[in-house]
Amino acid sequence: MATRLGIDDMIGACADLDEAGFWSIECWGGATYDACIRYLNEDPWDRLRTFKSLMPKTPLQMLLRGQNLLGYRHYEDEVVQRFCQKSVENGIDIFRIFDALNDLRNIETSVRAVRTAGGHAQGTISYTVSPIHTTEMFVDQARRLQDMGIDSICIKDMAALIKPQAAFDLVKGIKDACGKELRVHLHAHATTGVTLVSLMKAVEAGVDCVDTAISSMSLGPGHNPTESFVEMLEGTGYTTKVNQEKILRVKEHFSEVLGRYSEYQSKVIGVDTEIFRSQIPGGMLSNMENQLRQQGGGDRIKEVLEEIPLVRKDTGYVPLVTPTSQIVGTQAVLNVLMGRYAVLTGEFADLMLGYYGEVPGEKNPEVVEFARAHAAKEPITCRPADLMKPEWQKLRSAALALSGCNGTDEDVLTYSMFPQVAPKYFAERHEGPRNLGKDPLTGASETHPPEGHQGIITGPITYSVTMSGRQHKVTVAPYQ
Amino acid sequence: MATRLGIDDMIGACADLDEAGFWSIECWGGATYDACIRYLNEDPWDRLRTFKSLMPKTPLQMLLRGQNLLGYRHYEDEVVQRFCQKSVENGIDIFRIFDALNDLRNIETSVRAVRTAGGHAQGTISYTVSPIHTTEMFVDQARRLQDMGIDSICIKDMAALIKPQAAFDLVKGIKDACGKELRVHLHAHATTGVTLVSLMKAVEAGVDCVDTAISSMSLGPGHNPTESFVEMLEGTGYTTKVNQEKILRVKEHFSEVLGRYSEYQSKVIGVDTEIFRSQIPGGMLSNMENQLRQQGGGDRIKEVLEEIPLVRKDTGYVPLVTPTSQIVGTQAVLNVLMGRYAVLTGEFADLMLGYYGEVPGEKNPEVVEFARAHAAKEPITCRPADLMKPEWQKLRSAALALSGCNGTDEDVLTYSMFPQVAPKYFAERHEGPRNLGKDPLTGASETHPPEGHQGIITGPITYSVTMSGRQHKVTVAPYQ
Numbered sequence: 013m014a015t016r017l018g019i020d021d022m023i024g025a026c027a028d029l030d031e032a033g034f035w036s037i038e039c040w041g042g043a044t045y046d047a048c049i050r051y052l053n054e055d056p057w058d059r060l061r062t063f064k065s066l067m068p069k070t071p072l073q074m075l076l077r078g079q080n081l082l083g084y085r086h087y088e089d090e091v092v093q094r095f096c097q098k099s100v101e102n103g104i105d106i107f108r109i110f111d112a113l114n115d116l117r118n119i120e121t122s123v124r125a126v127r128t129a130g131g132h133a134q135g136t137i138s139y140t141v142s143p144i145h146t147t148e149m150f151v152d153q154a155r156r157l158q159d160m161g162i163d164s165i166c167i168k169d170m171a172a173l174i175k176p177q178a179a180f181d182l183v184k185g186i187k188d189a190c191g192k193e194l195r196v197h198l199h200a201h202a203t204t205g206v207t208l209v210s211l212m213k214a215v216e217a218g219v220d221c222v223d224t225a226i227s228s229m230s231l232g233p234g235h236n237p238t239e240s241f242v243e244m245l246e247g248t249g250y251t252t253k254v255n256q257e258k259i260l261r262v263k264e265h266f267s268e269v270l271g272r273y274s275e276y277q278s279k280v281i282g283v284d285t286e287i288f289r290s291q292i293p294g295g296m297l298s299n300m301e302n303q304l305r306q307q308g309g310g311d312r313i314k315e316v317l318e319e320i321p322l323v324r325k326d327t328g329y330v331p332l333v334t335p336t337s338q339i340v341g342t343q344a345v346l347n348v349l350m351g352r353y354a355v356l357t358g359e360f361a362d363l364m365l366g367y368y369g370e371v372p373g374e375k376n377p378e379v380v381e382f383a384r385a386h387a388a389k390e391p392i393t394c395r396p397a398d399l400m401k402p403e404w405q406k407l408r409s410a411a412l413a414l415s416g417c418n419g420t421d422e423d424v425l426t427y428s429m430f431p432q433v434a435p436k437y438f439a440e441r442h443e444g445p446r447n448l449g450k451d452p453l454t455g456a457s458e459t460h461p462p463e464g465h466q467g468i469i470t471g472p473i474t475y476s477v478t479m480s481g482r483q484h485k486v487t488v489a490p491y492q
Numbered sequence: 493m494a495t496r497l498g499i500d501d502m503i504g505a506c507a508d509l510d511e512a513g514f515w516s517i518e519c520w521g522g523a524t525y526d527a528c529i530r531y532l533n534e535d536p537w538d539r540l541r542t543f544k545s546l547m548p549k550t551p552l553q554m555l556l557r558g559q560n561l562l563g564y565r566h567y568e569d570e571v572v573q574r575f576c577q578k579s580v581e582n583g584i585d586i587f588r589i590f591d592a593l594n595d596l597r598n599i600e601t602s603v604r605a606v607r608t609a610g611g612h613a614q615g616t617i618s619y620t621v622s623p624i625h626t627t628e629m630f631v632d633q634a635r636r637l638q639d640m641g642i643d644s645i646c647i648k649d650m651a652a653l654i655k656p657q658a659a660f661d662l663v664k665g666i667k668d669a670c671g672k673e674l675r676v677h678l679h680a681h682a683t684t685g686v687t688l689v690s691l692m693k694a695v696e697a698g699v700d701c702v703d704t705a706i707s708s709m710s711l712g713p714g715h716n717p718t719e720s721f722v723e724m725l726e727g728t729g730y731t732t733k734v735n736q737e738k739i740l741r742v743k744e745h746f747s748e749v750l751g752r753y754s755e756y757q758s759k760v761i762g763v764d765t766e767i768f769r770s771q772i773p774g775g776m777l778s779n780m781e782n783q784l785r786q787q788g789g790g791d792r793i794k795e796v797l798e799e800i801p802l803v804r805k806d807t808g809y810v811p812l813v814t815p816t817s818q819i820v821g822t823q824a825v826l827n828v829l830m831g832r833y834a835v836l837t838g839e840f841a842d843l844m845l846g847y848y849g850e851v852p853g854e855k856n857p858e859v860v861e862f863a864r865a866h867a868a869k870e871p872i873t874c875r876p877a878d879l880m881k882p883e884w885q886k887l888r889s890a891a892l893a894l895s896g897c898n899g900t901d902e903d904v905l906t907y908s909m910f911p912q913v914a915p916k917y918f919a920e921r922h923e924g925p926r927n928l929g930k931d932p933l934t935g936a937s938e939t940h941p942p943e944g945h946q947g948i949i950t951g952p953i954t955y956s957v958t959m960s961g962r963q964h965k966v967t968v969a970p971y972q
Contacts, residue, residue: 175723175724175726175727176692176724176728177726177727177728178726178727181727204720204723205688205707205711205716205717205719205720206688206720206723206724208685208686208688208689209688209689209692209724210724212656212689212692227685227762227763227764227765228762230762230763231685231711231762231763236685237685237762237763237765239685239763239765240684240685240686240763240765242765243655243684243686243765243768244655244656244686244689244690246655246657246658247655247656247657247658247661248656248657260766282707282708282710282711282717283707283710283711283717283719283720284707285707285717285719285720285722285723286740288723
């Protein structure tokens with residue numbers, strides 16, 4: 013549902029969200045940009061401007077994959093700089109910047125670019141569990157982030173692996189090492205069921221901010237419920253600034269919306285603690301089962317689950333998060349089906365040869381040799397983006413050649429990050445946003461905002477409207 | 493689903509549950525006895541003996557409503573004594589005994605009877621939140637339970653109201669007042685989303701045992717997931733004795749079973765923190781909305797929600813749990829529709845006049861007067877059961893007159909507690925257990941254990957089989 017929810021179904025909650033007293037609202041970046049152009053025929057930049065106009069009081073936040081931006085490869089520095097600049101111009105205040113390997117060279121350019129553009133650069137620790145990932149190792153990373161000049165730190169636990177004591181130790185360790193003034197945030201998904209307790213322990217250790225989701229959109233693979241977090245602090249000496257009446261209205265808004273998206277809702281509604289053992293996020297497991305079945309090895313999932321920790325060890329214990337979870341998982345499947353490292357994927361070879369960056373631990377030198385032989389490439393130790401040539405002009409020319417491209421830097425960035433998806437999107441953009449929600453009774457889908465939402469627009473919103481190939485800037489405001 | 497799950501679908505999990513290392517397994521009493529005879533055509537006593545034979549190592553636990561047993565009125569002491577005796581004989585080891593008003597006179601007889609019969613009597617605090625319910629008040633209740641001679645204490649939080657700090661303070665308060673040797677258990681539902689954190693705080697305060705449910709049957713209005721509780725303790729210095737391999741198998745067993753009971757699953761899958769304000773459990777709210785709609789006041793739920801705390805105050809702040817939640821809720825509906833206390837239910841009058849026992853606080857004397865006038869009864873201050881005449885022989889005669897009654901004390905107890913349901917059940921018992929689960933694909937229901945479960949019976953099980961009106965004792969054992 014995170015990648016299918018249309019802007020129509022968010023607008024009605026914005027005024028209350030903006031008044032609720034949040035430190036920030038994460039509303040852009042990550043997979044949502046991709047979803048806008050792939051499924052919703054929405055201009056992601058229009059969406060961002062809509063949010064900014066409807067939520068002028070609360071800082072808007074995005075998730076940025078460092079040198080990957082929102083795409084799946086490294087970009088040359090100029091592209092990164094332009095993306096950060098445009099994101100600030102269009103409304104983003106806080107940038108949470110991470111790298112899947114925790115190689116800080118992969119976030120340096122975006123941190124600098126965000127600060128130059130006047131944004132808040134939040135440096136991120138991709139949390140994982142392994143024999144080498146100690147509290148000390150993460151605290152050292154925090155210190156290096158501080159030296160880089162970040163404005164705050166986030167511990168990002170995308171797989172819900174952080175247990176209460178670990179959360180306490182890590183937050184306290186960072187505060188002790190970096191000073192109390194440095195803001196520390198904790199982002200922990202709810203999948204394993206333990207992380208609301210971890211948020212409590214993080215609070216006791218001095219965390220400044222934690223991530224939650226409104227209860228009607230919470231739990232399962234999502235976040236812990238905002239309302240439960242607010243309530244649980246009673247009597248502890250800690251409190252939040254959240255206005256409970258406002259968030260009750262937000263809850264009710266999304267309770268209603270939910271019914272129209274039932275086909276996109278996660279089937280994971282309880283908790284999954286097997287993640288602690290398999291080390292891979294829940295969604296990844298079903299992907300691997302599909303891969304196995306296609307290769308006629310449907311009964312070998314147990315072997316694959318035993319292979320994953322071995323492959324991960326050979327990589328130097330990379331955190332398992334997009335894209336490393338897919339790279340390690342796929343290689344483990346191949347090892348089981350074909351024999352260990354008899355066949356290597358190109359991505360796995362690149363990972364072993366340094367083309368994603370520096371891994372946290374020691375790589376298995378034998379497997380590095382396999383990778384070198386397989387890919388006929390030499391290992392690198394520099395920052396991967398240092399090998400790249402300037403590419404902005406080339407990307408710009410390619411984008412402008414596409415029918416429907418409006419010539420803005422924003423459109424060039426869309427093409428740069430999603431070259432496969434952008435052409436179709438540019439061509440169809442004039443049809444306007446698609447709402448994939450369906451009336452739960454009639455099954456009918458709506459392309460216009462449901463009734464009752466029209467009156468909720470409180471300020472002017474500017475749309476980019478393309479008619480007969482020409483782009484028009486149209487501002488819509490409530491009739492006074 | 494708690495009141496629809498058939499014994500066939502539990503048997504397959506018993507061996508693993510018994511080996512998992514739990515302090516006890518709650519598997520009988522509460523609403524399950526009623527469900528056996530009302531929906532499942534199962535003899536509750538047969539079910540208990542089945543559990544005992546399949547789980548010989550782990551103490552079996554039940555929930556007992558003190559002088560109400562498992563019914564909805566007070567019973568005379570001899571009935572209570574016979575029930576406790578028979579429950580021990582048939583396999584119950586631990587009796588968790590509570591009274592909805594926390595009037596300890598209502599649990600004295602059953603505590604004594606359980607101990608006489610050789611069982612473990614766990615005295616219970618029905619947890620609630622009100623201006624008069626302080627930690628001191630509950631600690632004082634714990635002290636009085638200890639003086640009564642109970643074997644352990646349970647804090648029972650049926651509405652998921654206990655917040656982390658309150659849990660810490662209460663457990664610590666009881667341990668300080670009653671001594672570290674007295675076992676303290678915490679039973680907290682998950683409905684509001686905060687109580688796994690409360691379990692953590694209770695552990696820090698020295699709690700001896702907490703209640704959880706296997707993850708595939710957890711959360712929503714149920715309990716916190718066992719696996720998450722076990723995992724979250726890592727590194728804290730606390731641990732459990734739970735065998736994770738065994739509980740993984742239990743989880744998988746019930747994951748499969750769940751699909752067959754989808755029509756009975758709770759619609760509450762997220763969290764509900766509005767309970768903290770309305771003070772009434774989630775299920776009760778929809779009941780009251782139905783009552784209001786039937787009376788043509790469907791739009792007045794907000795007024796009712798504001799009325800409930802006032803009515804509750806007039807009762808002297810009774811905990812809201814069956815039956816007091818229904819009594820207070822219904823009276824609040826009547827007050828809104830007819831004018832405050834213009835009409836009283838008989839149950840509300842009885843509550844105000846002392847016929848359910850002593851309430852925790854001061855009753856509103858004016859409302860007591862209304863109740864006296866309405867019910868034409870005098871208030872009482874004695875233990876309600878003291879007013880009752882011996883009734884066992886009368887109940888026995890009435891039960892034995894029913895077609896299909898097998899003449900045992902167990903059958904007399906079934907009739908005593910459920911006089912409306914027992915006649916039909918006795919008449920139909922010979923048809924054997926009904927399984928209400930349905931094949932999710934075909935919609936077909938099964939009356940026999942699903943394939944694959946047959947081999948799981950590890951010890952002999954004795955059934956009571958009635959053919960042509962004559963009862964036979966049949967023992968089934970695995971073929972060796």
